[in-house]
Amino acid sequence: MTEPASLLEEIRFGYGPRAGWSLAPGGVEPDRVMAQLSAPDPDAAVWNTMGMADRFAVLIEAKRRKVEGVTGPPLPDMRALARRDEIAFVTRPASARLGFVERLVNLWANRMTVAITPGSLVWIASFRDDAIRPHIAGRFADLLKASLWHPAMLIYLTQNSSVGPNSEIGLRRGRGLNENLAREFLELHSMGAGYDQADVTELARLLAGMAQDETGRRMARRAVEPGIKTILGETYGEGIHEIDRLVETVAARPETAQSVAVMLARHFVQDDPPADLVDDLARTYLRADGYLPPVYRALLAHPAARQPALAKLRSPQEYMAASLRAVGLTGDPQEYKAFQRRGTRLGEVMARMGQPIYRTRQPDGWPETAPGWLTPPMLASRLDWAADLAQLTGDRADPVAQTRAVLGELASPLLLGAVAGAEQRWEGLAVLLGSPEFMRR
Amino acid sequence: MNQLLLSRRAFLIGCSAAASPLLTPVSFAQASGENRLVVILLRGAMDGLDVVRPVGDRAYEALRPRLLAESRGLPLDGFFELHPAAADLMPLWTAGQLGFVQAVATPYRAGRSHFVAQDALEAGSGGREGGMTPARDGWLNRAVGLIPGATPHTAVSIGRDPLMILDGDAPTAHWFPSEDTGLSAQGQALLTALHEADPLFAATFAQAQDLTRATASDRIPRHTKAMSQLGTYVADRLREDARIASFSLGGWDTHQAQARTMAEQMPMLASTLLAIQSGLGPVWGTTLVLAMTEFGRTARENGSAGTDHGTGGMMIAAGGALRGGRVYGIWPGLGEGQLLAERDLMPTADVRAYAGWALRSLFGIEAQALEQAVFPGLDLGTDPGILL
Structure with a gap:
């Protein structure tokens, strides 16, 4: 087990303190935080629902049965799995013991965004667990490779339909390139600047035919564009190795x-x-x-x-996870039963706060700055959530003690006074959860 | 209440020439009090060459064999055809209340990034590099600041998301139905004190409170999608104090299977426009709707029956104030040597000029202010005359 984190570490580099947990004294201790990256994740067994290989196996078997018109022993329900995967976007951070690890997974998964489209639904959780999570403490080039090649990415950024115009399929059926992934790889995932349209087109030529199946990465030979591609002044041929070489070059820029x-x-x-x-x-x-x-x-x-002032606004996910942690709803999904009512489901609340789970509007992901999360309707929805959660859980606890537990010495006298001044316990908790101080990190 | 509605209608009839450029500036300023402008941001880059199809251009068919095989367009003017999934809009076209501007773009040419281009479209910035202004404000906000007698309710952005086009120094409203927290007055007061004390939250919190109070009667049932009601909300605001409204509609990034996506997008856009029309009633007569997108898409379809990021695009215009029933813009052609970089529709006009002339006609903002403050570096050129 890792040693407990300090209050500031939990808030700035995690999802906030969990009710009833002991905290280390002091501020930010780099060694202690970094130790999380090499610690075994005690939550992994609970949350890693199904890896990429198993998902492929289920999908292939389901397709086989459909084509051959046969039945067999029941297969895992992928739709039900996807629903569980979806809510884990909030509940996994809410229960996480390695807060920094969880924050990094979410940060990188947001940089290399994949959102739900009809085909990518079953792949979203696998993208985070198979492409992002294993590489957050490694080389960025490996993180780029894993995310670039993951089925969720190939589907989301429509790479699967890109065909080299001079490839076998391209020539025979008059098909051609789709630049989508090539562009977003350079713009959003890696460089962000320093390339031009010709680089995008040439990269699209290089990527044409890339695929992933149960055997791993492969090139769909009949879609591969033959010939030399010149990207960022270097020349490339074709194949997985050449794409890897391109990624290495880009990562080193x-x-x-x-x-x-x-x-x-x-x-x-x-x-x-x-x-x-x-x-x-x-x-x-x-x-x-x-x-x-x-x-x-x-x-x-x-x-x-290491400064004590909390300059950042929590995203809806961070805010919801921090508030669940603050009231001790941090583990068994049974605990969330109270949120099964239509309108109060966690996913619906997230959408109202501006972050419909895995449904980013665009491939640039969720906002990383406060103005993206601070419209009046979104803020009003945060206050609704604070009041709902407090009403649900706030009849037992002492809200002033809760304030000290989650904000410690960072709690301002103004906040402590307001929490203490509420008419009843749950309202005191609502004031804490709905306060600007609790929305910061 | 009936009295009020009646008198407003009477007033409207009396001012049916509201936007005529022949009116004197004084009567114009008074008249501008009843004009409305709605700016819709179509995020993701709408394919103007698919929505309004230049079938009269001999090069068009060869550029889009798979897309054209999927559906047949509706004749507009002999040269252009409308996407069939927008059929619900044909009555507006026939009534002269729907029009299009082809081959327009912002000045952004440095790349084909959605995000830089959307920033450029909302900022109204003039450079090839695109992006935001140094003040990170939007052109519609700067325009509001130039409208005499504008109040914080004159302009409203609608939806949950922030909208840079209305961000800036001029106070504007943000509207979306909101819930009631169920807190006691005391609990509310305590939260208010905390939010007022934090500069990051103070202004937004005050508006959130107003929202919760003001929208008590229009609350969306928690389980329905709000999007379907967007047009109605916009109309409601414009029948009250608002004269300018803006919101965004996403989903236009059609890299593959474009026909399928457009079959969903076009009805969504059509029903939004029609909801604004029916919600406004007689006020539609003095309303202009402009639907703009960050750039167009490649003239040639790509390898997956879609289109990639391009340059020259199309603006949709609607409203009773519009001289519609026609396709505006200088058509650059799709033939060899006519495309930009041999791939994109060549822009022949700055989309900001059309927005500028609309602001001038609807709200009387001076040309000089438009070229310097609202759209820095813009050459307004001659009036394209899209307003009645």
């Missing part, structure tokens, strides 16, 4: 270092992050050849990451 540095600093520290922190992280990234842990460590060691 200074634009990628800069983009990763801005993302981390903006996510954890403040919307408009200090330039010296960003420089520090970008330099560390390049020095470490794109290995991520030293970059995290540089972030944790920077003074801006």
Whole structure:
């Protein structure tokens, strides 16, 4: 087991303190936080519902039976599984013991966004568990490769339908390229700047035919575009190896270092992050050849990451998970029974707060800054949630003690006074959960 | 209440020439009090070449063999045809209350990024690089600041999401039905004190409170999708104090199986426009709706029966204030040598100029202010005359 985190670590680098848990004294201790990355995740067995290989096996078997018109022993219900996977977007962070790990998984999964489309539904959780989670403490190039090739990504950014115009299929059926994944890979996942339209088109030529099935990564030979591709001034041939080489090149670019540095600093520290922190992280990234842990460590060691003032607004997911943790709804899904009523289901509440689960509007993912989450309707929905949750759970506890438990010495006298001034217990808890201080991290 | 409605109708009839450029500036300013502008942001890049199909261009059919095999368009003017899934809009077209502007774009040319392009469209920025203004404000907000007598209720953004086009120094409203928390007055007061003390939250909280109070009667049942009612909400606001409304409709990024997606998108857009029309009643007569998108899509269909990011796009215009029933814009052609970079529809006009002339006609904003403050660096050019 890892040792308990401090209050500030739980708030800034996790999903907030859990009711009844002991906290370490002091501020941010980089060693202690970094230890989470190598600790076994005690929650993994509960939440990792089904890996990529098993999902392929079920889908292939279901298809076989349909085609051959035969039956067999019941297969896992993929739709029910997808529903469980979906709500885990909130409940897994709510129960997480390794808060920093969970935050990183969500951060990277948001950078390489996949959203629900009809075909990608069954792949969403596998994307997080098979493509993102194993690589958050490794090299960024490996994270890029795993996410680029995952079935969820190939479906979501419509790569599956891209065909080299001079490939066998392209020539025979007059099919051609689809630039979608090539563009978003360069713009959103990696560099963000420093490439042009020709690079996008050439990359689309290189990627044509990429596929993933039960045997792993492969190239659909008949869709592969033959010939030389010139991307960012380098030439490439064809095949998995050449795509890997491209990803390595892109991951090593200074634009990628800069983009990763801005993302981390903006996510954890403040919307408009200090330039010296960003420089520090970008330099560390390049020095470490794109290995991520030293970059995290540089972030944790920077003074801006240790200041007591909470500059960031929690996203709806972070806010909902933090509030569930604060009231002790942190484990057994049975505990969420109270939220089964139409209109109060966690997924519906998330949608009203502005974050319908796995339904980002666009491939650039959820907002990383406060204005994206602070419209009047979204804020009103947060206050609804605070009141609903407090009414459900707040009849027993002492709200002032709860405030001290989740905010410690960070709680302002104004907040403590307001919580203590409520007419009844649940309203005191509603004031805590609905307060700006609790919405910050 | 009936009295009020009647008198407003009478007033409207009396001002049916409201937007005529022949009116003097003074009467114009008074008249502008009844004009309405709705700006819809079509996120994801709507394929204008599919919505309003240039079948009269000889190159068109060869560029889109798979897409055209899927559906037959509805004749508009002999050169263009309307996407069949927008058939519900034909009565508006026939009535002269629907029109299109082809081959328009923002000045953004540096890439084909949705996100930079959407920022450019909402900011009204002038550079090839696109993106936001230094103040991170939107052109519609800057326009509100120039309308004499504008109040915080003059302009309203509708929906849950933030809308940069209306962000900025001029106070505007944000509207969406909201719930009641069930807290006691004391609990409310305590929360109010906390939010008022935090600058990040204060203004939004105040508006959230107003919303909860004001929308008690229009609350959406918690289990229905609000989108279907969007048009009605917009109309309701515009029948009250609002004169400018804006919202976004997503889902236009049709990289594959475009025919299937458009078969859902076009009815959604049509029903939204028709809900605004019916909700506005007689006020529709002094209303202009502009539906703009961040850029167009490739002239040639891609390898997966879709289209990729392009440049020149199309704007949709509707409303009783519109001189509709026609397709505006200078058609650049789709033939060899006529496309931008051999792939995109060549933009022949700045989409901001059309928005600028609309602001000038509807709200009397001076040309100089439009070219300097609302759309920095814009050359308004001559009036395309899209308003009656």
